[in-house]
Amino acid sequence: MEPPIADRVPALEINGLYAAYHQEPVLEDVSLSLPQGQWTAIVGPNGGGKSSLLSVVVGSLPPLRGEVRIFGRPALAQRQRGRIAYMAQQERMEWDFPISVRDTVMTGRFGMMRRDPLWQRLLPRRWANPAHRQAVEEALDDVDMLDMARRPIGALSGGQKKRVMLARALAQQAPILLLDEPLAGVDPPSEALIMASLERQRRAGRTLIMVTHDLPGARAHADQVLLINRTVIGMGAPETMLSDSMLARLAIGVPPTADEERHVAA
Numbered sequence: 001m002e003p004p005i006a007d008r009v010p011a012l013e014i015n016g017l018y019a020a021y022h023q024e025p026v027l028e029d030v031s032l033s034l035p036q037g038q039w040t041a042i043v044g045p046n047g048g049g050k051s052s053l054l055s056v057v058v059g060s061l062p063p064l065r066g067e068v069r070i071f072g073r074p075a076l077a078q079r080q081r082g083r084i085a086y087m088a089q090q091e092r093m094e095w096d097f098p099i100s101v102r103d104t105v106m107t108g109r110f111g112m113m114r115r116d117p118l119w120q121r122l123l124p125r126r127w128a129n130p131a132h133r134q135a136v137e138e139a140l141d142d143v144d145m146l147d148m149a150r151r152p153i154g155a156l157s158g159g160q161k162k163r164v165m166l167a168r169a170l171a172q173q174a175p176i177l178l179l180d181e182p183l184a185g186v187d188p189p190s191e192a193l194i195m196a197s198l199e200r201q202r203r204a205g206r207t208l209i210m211v212t213h214d215l216p217g218a219r220a221h222a223d224q225v226l227l228i229n230r231t232v233i234g235m236g237a238p239e240t241m242l243s244d245s246m247l248a249r250l251a252i253g254v255p256p257t258a259d260e261e262r263h264v265a266a
């Protein structure tokens with residue numbers, strides 16, 4: 001049995017985080033706290049470290065210093081419990097790999113399959129734990145991709161690939177969804193399907209943490225915006241964080257002083 005999560009514990013908490021690639025700093029003294037059940041948009045310039053921040057949270061970029069807690073507990077244990085699902089940027093994927101849409105989404109369940117008893121893992125697929133198959137079918141349905149489930153992933157359009165990658169994250173049924181630019185390069189019909197799906201996730205009580213360059217979308221959907229340019233420039237309501245003065249601060253990478261912050265909030 002999973003221990004219950006207290007309502008007030010932040011979904012994600014980061015304290016004094018530093019990270020680098022080959023001694024080149026990418027994140028410096030990042031501290032933040034994101035509440036449960038809310039939609040946070042992460043906004044920042046190209047190369048500002050947004051994807052790297054998500055990489056630290058999912059464990060693919062080890063921090064130099066600092067602490068990451070998920071629902072109040074160390075990140076590693078929470079990742080192993082499947083508390084975080086991740087949709088990576090499209091450019092990081094290998095699209096020529098010969099795999100169907102359905103099997104791609106099934107890979108989202110592999111972490112959970114490892115937790116099945118050994119005898120269940122050895123069963124032929126049609127007798128294996130039906131929860132995995134059901135989660136995959138529901139996720140495909142959620143992004144309207146059931147009809148294309150047997151197609152090879154490489155044969156899809158950019159927008160359809162994004163929907164499959166979202167379905168793979170949804171199939172994990174994790175309480176936190178990390179999404180790296182889920183709308184980049186997406187056609188309007190796929191964008192509408194993705195946003196409708198994300199709204200359903202929020203209504204279901206999931207925590208959404210989404211890197212985006214789409215400022216109108218962040219204003220319309222996010223509960224709060226986190227501004228990142230190597231460090232945290234600001235965090236708060238979309239109308240405050242996406243004001244001209246905060247965006248100017250974001251561009252130069254310098255957080256406002258306490259006085260300026262009071263002025264922006266007023």
Ligand SMILES: Nc1ncnc2c1ncn2[C@@H]1O[C@H](COP(=O)(O)OP(=O)(O)OP(=O)(O)O)[C@@H](O)[C@H]1O
Pocket residue numbers: 021026044045046047048049050051052053
């Ligand atoms: N695997 C890597 N190895 C070396 N340097 C990297 C690696 N990944 C990212 N970087 C560098 O780290 C910096 C931050 O990159 P990151 O992708 O985190 O920024 P970002 O804010 O997500 O940018 P974008 O909006 O362009 O996606 C950039 O200078 C980038 O070149």
